[in-house]
Amino acid sequence: VITRPEMEIGRYHWMYSSSRPHRYHHVPALRGNISPLGIQGCFECCIKCLGGVPYASLVATILCFSGVALFCGCGHVALTGTVSILEQHFSTTASDHALLSEVIQLMQYVIYGIASFFFLYGIILLAEGFYTTSAVKELHGEFKTTACGRCISGMFVFLTYVLGVAWLGVFGFSAVPVFMFYNIWSTCEVIKSLQTNVTVPGDQICVDIRQYGIIPWNAVPGKACGPILENICNTNEFYMSYHLFIVACAGAGATVIALIHFLMILSSNWAYLKDASKMQAYQDIKAKEEQELQDIQSRSKEQLNSYT
Numbered sequence: 001v002i003t004r005p006e007m008e009i010g011r012y013h014w015m016y017s018s019s020r021p022h023r024y025h026h027v028p029a030l031r032g033n034i035s036p037l038g039i040q041g042c043f044e045c046c047i048k049c050l051g052g053v054p055y056a057s058l059v060a061t062i063l064c065f066s067g068v069a070l071f072c073g074c075g076h077v078a079l080t081g082t083v084s085i086l087e088q089h090f091s092t093t094a095s096d097h098a099l100l101s102e103v104i105q106l107m108q109y110v111i112y113g114i115a116s117f118f119f120l121y122g123i124i125l126l127a128e129g130f131y132t133t134s135a136v137k138e139l140h141g142e143f144k145t146t147a148c149g150r151c152i153s154g155m156f157v158f159l160t161y162v163l164g165v166a167w168l169g170v171f172g173f174s175a176v177p178v179f180m181f182y183n184i185w186s187t188c189e190v191i192k193s194l195q196t197n198v199t200v201p202g203d204q205i206c207v208d209i210r211q212y213g214i215i216p217w218n219a220v221p222g223k224a225c226g227p228i229l230e231n232i233c234n235t236n237e238f239y240m241s242y243h244l245f246i247v248a249c250a251g252a253g254a255t256v257i258a259l260i261h262f263l264m265i266l267s268s269n270w271a272y273l274k275d276a277s278k279m280q281a282y283q284d285i286k287a288k289e290e291q292e293l294q295d296i297q298s299r300s301k302e303q304l305n306s307y308t
Contacts, residue, residue: 053130054126054129054130054132054265056129056261056265057125057126057128057129057130057262057265058126058129059261060125060258060261060262060265061122061123061125061126061258063254063255063257063258063261064118064122064254064255064258064259064262065118065119065122066251066254067251067252067253067254067255067256067257067258068114068115068118068119068122068251068255069115069251070247070248070250070251070254071111071114071170071174071248071251071252071255072111072112072114072115072251074244074245074247074248074251075107075111075174075244075245075248075251076108076111077240077241077244078177078240078241078244078245078248079104079107079108080108081237081238081240081241081244082104082177082241083097083100083101083104084237085232085235085237085238085241086100086209086214086215088237089221089224089228089232090209090215090219090221090222090223090224091209091215091219091220091222092220092221093219093220096215096216096218096219096220097215097219100214100215118255121163124156125156125160125262125266128152128153128156128266128269129265129269132153132269132270132272153266153269153270154270156266157263157266157267157270160259160262160263160266161263163259164256164259164260164263167252167255167256167259168256170252170255171249171252171253171255171256174245174248174249174252175249177245178242178245178246178249180212181238181241181242181245182242183207184207184229184232184233184238185233185238185242187205187207187229188229188230188232188233190205191205191226191227191229191230192230203225203226203227204225204226205225205226205229206223206224206225206226206229207223207224207225207229208222208223209222209223210222210223
């Protein structure tokens with residue numbers, strides 16, 4: 001005769017048999033550096049540590065630091081050289097380029113702030129990469145993701161997106177001085193090529209800086225022609241400023257690529273954390289069901305013992 005407690009036990013075994021977890025116990029393979037007691041050696045510890053390094057975030061951080069360093073360092077020196085060229089050859093009156101000098105000085109202070117901000121921001125994103133990598137590696141362990149951690153990851157995604165759009169503007173703006181210096185350099189090359197042709201005087205070929213809007217139209221002399229322009233192109237300030245602006249533009253482009261890389265990494269990590277939270281909720285429900293089943297089984301055994 002099957003008693004009622006036994007029927008309840010059979011019914012709950014049938015209901016919860018599919019939700020029972022399969023527990024697998026990891027048995028480490030015996031290697032040369034592992035003792036019989038299961039203690040890992042130095043090689044296994046190093047491999048385990050290297051497995052938790054977020055290599056994608058590390059590459060993006062290095063690229064971001066390199067791009068920002070090139071943009072800030074080369075841009076700062078190139079702006080100083082540009083002011084020197086304008087004061088010596090295109091605007092001899094200090095009042096004509098006073099506003100431009102103030103703007104360039106302000107931009108140099110902004111460069112200091114950009115360098116400091118991205119140094120800290122890159123370290124924070126790298127730390128966030130370590131955090132999310134640990135969360136993914138220990139997804140089925142005792143690691144618990146919190147709503148605050150997922151919110152912070154989402155905030156980093158939004159902030160990195162905004163910074164990426166802003167750096168696209170910086171990249172476009174940094175190409176403007178490269179275009180200006182390229183026009184001056186190409187004009188000097190034309191003057192050099194015309195020196196063998198006496199029918200075309202080089203004095204008629206000029207570069208007017210006032211048309212770019214960086215100095216007012218009443219600036220004196222405002223333009224350079226012929227041999228004067230050729231001498232400007234041969235100066236060390238022009239040569240250094242031109243090439244430094246090119247490197248600064250390349251650094252801005254590298255920073256844009258790094259931020260896009262960071263954006264992909266952060267979006268992926270945020271999705272992983274979201275899946276981890278769902279997995280945690282599932283495991284909590286499963287653990288609760290197992291506890292309820294154990295309680296019912298214990299009560300059923302007590303009832304069986306009381307009947308017998």
